[in-house]
Amino acid sequence: MKYVFVLDESKCVACSACAVACMDQNDIDPLAGDIPFRAAFVDEQGPVEDPKFTFLSIACMHCENAPCMIACPTGCLKKDPETGFTVFDNTNCIGCHSCAMACPFAQPCFNDNSGKMTKCDGCVERVKRGMQPACVKVCPFGALSLVSESEYQELMRTDARKKISYKILD
């Protein structure tokens, strides 16, 4: 079954619980120069008297024709046939940053020391075993979810609320 990450923007408060859960899941060590795979943002726009705020949580979008995958000269990135996630094996990574430059969301990240690429793998092993991705599971407001492609189509048809779809590149 193919999956889509969906952020219900109306529910997100940019608390970063998802980012921390991801760091816990993936043993991210900020002190050792690791970059987190997921991050939350508050964006403030508009006049001082009446500013507009946007709250977001962003990680890899697991794009369908993933530009990162196409850009990588050593074939580190590939699509997981079962889930549709953009997964990777960085054994052969030469640290050229081609994937990151190709990615519209600058998601592939590079550890300061090893220089090798890492990124969100959709918590693919968890999902394959019927568990939720760590970031989805933790969200205190149910803003993040992982839905199957068919559920996603249904959602887009019936739900008028603004959602940041992880299929932005479709």
Next chain:
Amino acid sequence: MTELERLQKAKIPCPETGIEIRHTVCDICTPGPQCGIDAFIKDGKVIKVEGTDGFPTNDGVLCTKGAASRQYIYREDRLKTPMKRAGARGEGRFEPISWEDAMAVCAEELNKVKANHGPEAVTFLCGYSKWFRPWLQRLAYSFGSPNYITESSTCHTAEVMSYTSLFGTYSMPDLRNAKMIMSWGSNGVINSYPMGRAVLAMKAQGGKLVVIDPRRTHLAVKYADLYLQPKIGSDAAIAHAMAKIMIEEERYDKAFVDKYCYGFEKYANYVSHFSLSRAEEISGVPAGDIRKALDMFLETDPSTVLPGNGLTHRINGYNIHRAILSLMALSGRYDRPGTMMPARKTLCESDAGFDSLEHDFYMSRWPQNARPRVGSERFPLWTKLLHDRQGQGMDLIRHMEEGTPYPLKAMVCFGVNDRMYLESPRFLAGLDRMDFVVATDIFHTDVINHADIVLPASTSFERSEVKCYMGQFLYYTRPAISPVHDNKDDVEIITLLANALDLDDDLLRSGYDKTVQHMLSTSGIEDWEAVKNSPLPVRAPNAKRYIPGTQLREGFKTPTGKIELSCSVLEEIGRPDLDPLPIHKSSDDDADPAKYPFVLMSGARIPNAVHSRTHNVPWLRSLRPNPSVDINPADAERLGIKQGDTVRIVSTVSSITVKANISSISNVGDVNMFHGYKEANINSIIPVDHLDPYTGFPGYKQLRCRIEKVEDRP
């Protein structure tokens, strides 16, 4: 990667990986939610956490802080072994010592102080966490000292006083059944997400939300149907204008007020001076918006205000809080579902639906003939109103410095944080005046550096404890892991102290399980092991749901037996500076506005921190690495300050240097700064006597200051 490697990397709990799930609770923010945690354990170590599915408070989710539990329990700066001081006080040089020797020193020193200066000279001081409070209180009283003090002297007790003076008991808005909520100075989605979720659930069911907050909070910008942004400290004027309309337009609940309220006439006469235009002038909120908010509140039933704790952090904070609660009385919104409800507690401020022996557990040991406890003469309302007889810790610095009415000579500290005290360095200097200081903590804090004996405490993951939930449930954890270092849990430490001191108190000396089961012997539970074995909280046989209206029927536990719009305890105290009515008064200090044009607000929550407890957790600190002050874009532009610039916040007593965060979360003219940073401790610049005279609470959220741009040296 092999299949096993993949499983291991993904931390999948199964026999192949040897990863197993054990249940515990998060004790980072404490004692409210204490969310259920699934600890993923491999070889005796926590390798990951998740929320426990089906748990009453969190049902599988966690907040930002709780999600970082693994780094919290394995923090580098955890205390690893008992220690005794090797250098000068404050120097931070220690040498290890055995638990046995540490206890012997404590017993000898504390008993020496008791013999020479009386038991009152020993203060028992409690910070975070809070799960062991009844035990520490009993330890103090059994030792003979009335000086049991907690950091609730700065946090929660002022609210309790406000509720108690009106309703005779602590109360809480019934968010789950309310159809309209007026959230007043509370950003629930960030400061306590279960509360935030309740507010959002109300909205999702079509309810309306009014937010009144000087900060443009998440709740305000994202969910409010109507948002009022008052000047800091002007809230009572808004509440009084609402009350005036209700009374003059006969929209208050006359029958309710006649039957249940005391002091209505005096109160009505007082609020009659607050016209909408006067309230607009004081608060800066358009009169029309105040009326609209009131209309929304009155036109929906049930509706409730949700008053934030921070309201009490102004030097007229007690009155502000009372002024807001008075609206609940006036509108007859008390003790009905969806309004303000009397709160009960079973253990450690949380409720399992039955009365326990907790209060009796410590009060039965109250030292009858002891000299007055700290702060009791300076803050008579505190002393008269509170049932549990804590001292008011905001008088500690004065008491330590002046030694009046009697000298303090020793301090027993549990999780104490100097940065909660105004002009904090004076608190540490006060510790250095003591003959003896013993400090227990999970982490190596500033206070630790000023102690003679240091005792390492456990986190919730390493101990067994009982926790109550939502008026129905009771949970009894087992340790999820063995102690990470040579540490013990706080109650074990209290038990060791009680034994070393050879106190005449067999119950306290018998340890946690026996004492907690004694306090909860009214639960009807016989088989405590079965409770410990349950993966989820259980219902005690004697737990009863509260029947709304009981309080109205039985009468209020105030001196007049009624809801007091004019506080009879204050009438009796009769001090001219303490008005029985919830008066509006400026909470400004006397600093010259020309020199100190900004109003500083400190302490409002950010998602990744609670006090100073998580500033040293790398995951959490990485989310907002620099201590920073929120400055409105208009002010920033005027002062030529850009995002990330270095600025100095200057008060009449001191200054700190931080980064600028340009955001309209702060109103024009206000700045907002989170507290508890070692390198930028905002409370160190608040004058030590900037206190609410009624409650003794610090005016954390309203102080005149100046913002200066600091030129970064190249």
